[in-house]
Amino acid sequence: MTKIIEADHLTKIYKGKVKAVDDISFAVDEGEIFGFLGPNGAGKTTTIKMLDTLATITSGKAFVAGHDVHREPGAVRDSIGVVPQELTADDELSGMENIVLAANLHHVQGSEARRRSAELLKLVDLEDAAGRKVRTFSGGMRRRLQLAMGLVHMPKVLFLDEPTLGLDIQTRKKMWDYIGRLNKERGLTVFMTTHYLEEADSLCNRIAIIDKGVIKLSGSPAELKQKLGGDILTLELAETPVDLTEFFKGIPDVSDVTRTGQVYRIKLPRTEKALPIIVEGVVRKNIEIKEISFTKPTLDQVFLEITGKSMRDEDASESDSVFQNFIMERATS
Amino acid sequence: MIAETMALTFRALKKWIRNPAAVLPGLFTSIFYLALFGSSFNPANLIPSGFSSTQISQTFGGAPTYITYLTAGVICLILVFNMAFGGIDLVLDRQLGFLNTVLTAPIPRAAIFFSGVAQNLVKVMFLAFLTFLIALVIPNGLVLPAGFGVLNLIGVFGSFALLGLGLSCVFTALALSVRSIDSLVAIVNFLTLPLIFMSDALFPSSSFPDWLKTIANVNPITKADEAARLLIVNGNLTSSQLSTFANDVLYLVGVVAILTIIGYFAAEKALSAQ
Structure with missing residues (x-):
């Protein structure tokens, strides 16, 4: 080519x-x-x-x-x-x-x-x-x-x-x-x-x-x-002083864990094996799961992984700029 | 390069023709200067006993009325101000991204400069002609000599066109070099008033102090003003008047040549990739 x-x-x-x-x-x-x-x-x-x-x-x-x-x-x-x-x-x-x-x-x-x-x-x-x-x-x-x-x-x-x-x-x-x-x-x-x-x-x-x-x-x-390394499980837990990052990392088939407050993003190359162990482990520790979601890899996640920012955050911050407002104004007039 | 220069010039002129209101500010300036300034500051009324018509004629280079003297000066003033502020369109082209679109096209940068010069010149010469007509129709206005003909008119507007061309080169290059309208307005305000006041556009330079007279005598506005005024006041010129006219025109041609070269290189630099 x-x-x-x-x-x-x-x-x-x-x-x-x-x-x-x-x-x-x-x-x-x-x-x-x-x-x-x-x-x-x-x-x-x-x-x-x-x-x-x-x-x-x-x-x-x-x-x-x-x-x-x-x-x-x-x-x-x-x-x-x-x-x-x-x-x-x-x-x-x-x-x-x-x-x-x-x-x-x-x-x-x-x-x-x-x-x-x-x-x-x-x-x-x-x-x-x-x-x-x-x-x-x-x-x-x-x-x-x-x-x-x-x-x-x-x-x-x-x-x-x-x-x-x-x-x-x-x-x-x-x-x-x-x-x-x-x-x-x-x-x-x-x-x-x-x-x-x-x-x-x-x-x-x-x-x-x-x-x-x-x-x-x-x-x-x-x-x-594919480079993201698998599906992503997002787990929001009730307020607890316990940090579960190391616990999750210790589970086989968990490739990465990041934590923001009480929200954990857990990367799973083989979801079907890891998911029951994760949920069971959290329940055993008597910590309430407030929300659980599971997503296939998207470019937004790739972007987040690489830049540390979501593209949606970018959109929000950009819409504040005067220039962007000007563009939008002309685009939507 | 000619086809691209014409394409850009026609684009600007189409926009101008479709927006007649854009002509109004320039037109009002002409009316205010001729009808208000020309009448209220008529030097004939400055002393209680008044000037005789002979004294007015002697003071104002043979012009029978002050407005006859003033018309050429007001047209020069119109040329200076409208050329200077005409650059705003070019700054807007840069700010709105149109200039970048043109810069990514395979055209010589000179086409952008020369189209800026041409569009400003056409717009402002049109205003200059309207100003001339206004001077003719206002009460106690411009009095043309007997026998003033088409050739005289061509001579008058030829002089103005030379001045306009030189000014357009300067102000087009300036407009292409600045990044904001504020900067352009600041520079233009700094340049235009001294250019006008250091010429005999509004009053004869013979009444100026020596230092100002020296500057006025090399000011291209004085030369264009003098050349046009000679024809407006006298119509057919004597041989000595013809010689003055020819010297003024040659001077203006030289100035235009220099300003074109300076403007061209300044614009090339301003339009080069950063």
Whole structure:
């Protein structure tokens, strides 16, 4: 398989002080959907900015579509489409005018620009709104328009930075459908960052989890979940001074135990054997079980395991930021 | 590069045409300066005995009324202020992410700079023309000499266009270099008023102290003002007036060339990857 994106020991330090990306290496195969997951400030957008030539590379090398990002930025820009997380389509222009402008900026002119624009507007179900000013569009329509704008010059690689941010679940799923179809029908390589783990799980062939500028883990969603080491039992006990961590760790077939207050997260490679022993042990110690739940590994758990934070916490903290509110406001208007 | 420059310029002009209200602030400035400032500060009324029309004409380079003198200055003022604040659209393009979208397209950075220059120039020259028309229609306003023709009009607006081009290069590069509207407004406020007051836009520089006169004489606003005013006041020029006009235009061409180069390199630097 041809590598269409290659990052080799990439590092980005802003103003000589802030290390946003720290010596990361990865490769993306042609025709694959590659997901970049990480908490806020993990270095996802900075990585995209280095790959799409918006940010300089402090050290390391990167190649996109066979071109050195540092030495041949023009050739890289010719080969890529970029859909940023900001809603950048012009409010005062119509959907068609926005997409034709994007075509013109990629050397596609005249009737060819209009033909491709019309075709893409149809693809993202916006043909009826083609003549309307974008300020009348809903958030989902704006996102779909931006997706079309990123494709009008038929790029080899499409960078999507949080493509479904601020969208409701229905619209989000529609976007996944478009992205999936583009990948399957046109063989488009997609490099995307997302906050939605189910999005990464359902769309991406491979995923890398980045935290504090470092890639912690990468692989297919199935591989990553497998690396969790089994199912997870969450056990909430009544208030007790007794710490059961060591007790649980001593049970065969328990691979790991973490405790937060009275809540224990117990990793079980073979649930059917360990579960009765755990429950029986707690009952024998006369400790009341307040809640017990059992889950198959999910990407959210992988994320929690790697970064120490749940993606839901990330969503909550991000929604507090002024910038995020601004994005949401435009997306939902 | 021309196709991309035109695409970006047309985008900005389409937005401008679809929002006629955007022209109003500039238009009000013209009306206020000509109708209010021009009338209330009419130097002919400054002393109780008043100036004779000959004295007014001598003081204001042959202009029969103060507003005839003032019109070229107000147009220069309109050029300076609207060029300066026209950069706000470019700062918004950066803040809203549009600029990044353009920067990831395979176009020369110069296309972004030159489209900024072109769009500002078109918008502000339109305002300049409206200001000229307002000066003509207000009571006791602009009095054009007999025989003032199309060539004179081209000469007048050619001078303004040269000044506008130079200013647009400076303010476009500035707008592409700053990251916030606050920074742009602070710098613009610091630059624009001295530029206007250190020229003969509002009053003849002959009345200035020597140090100010020296600065005013090299100020491109004075040169554009002088060139345009020569035609507005005299219509057909004498050979010595023609020589002054030609010198002013050549000076402006030189200034435009220098400012284009400076603006281009400043914009290239501002638009390079960080």
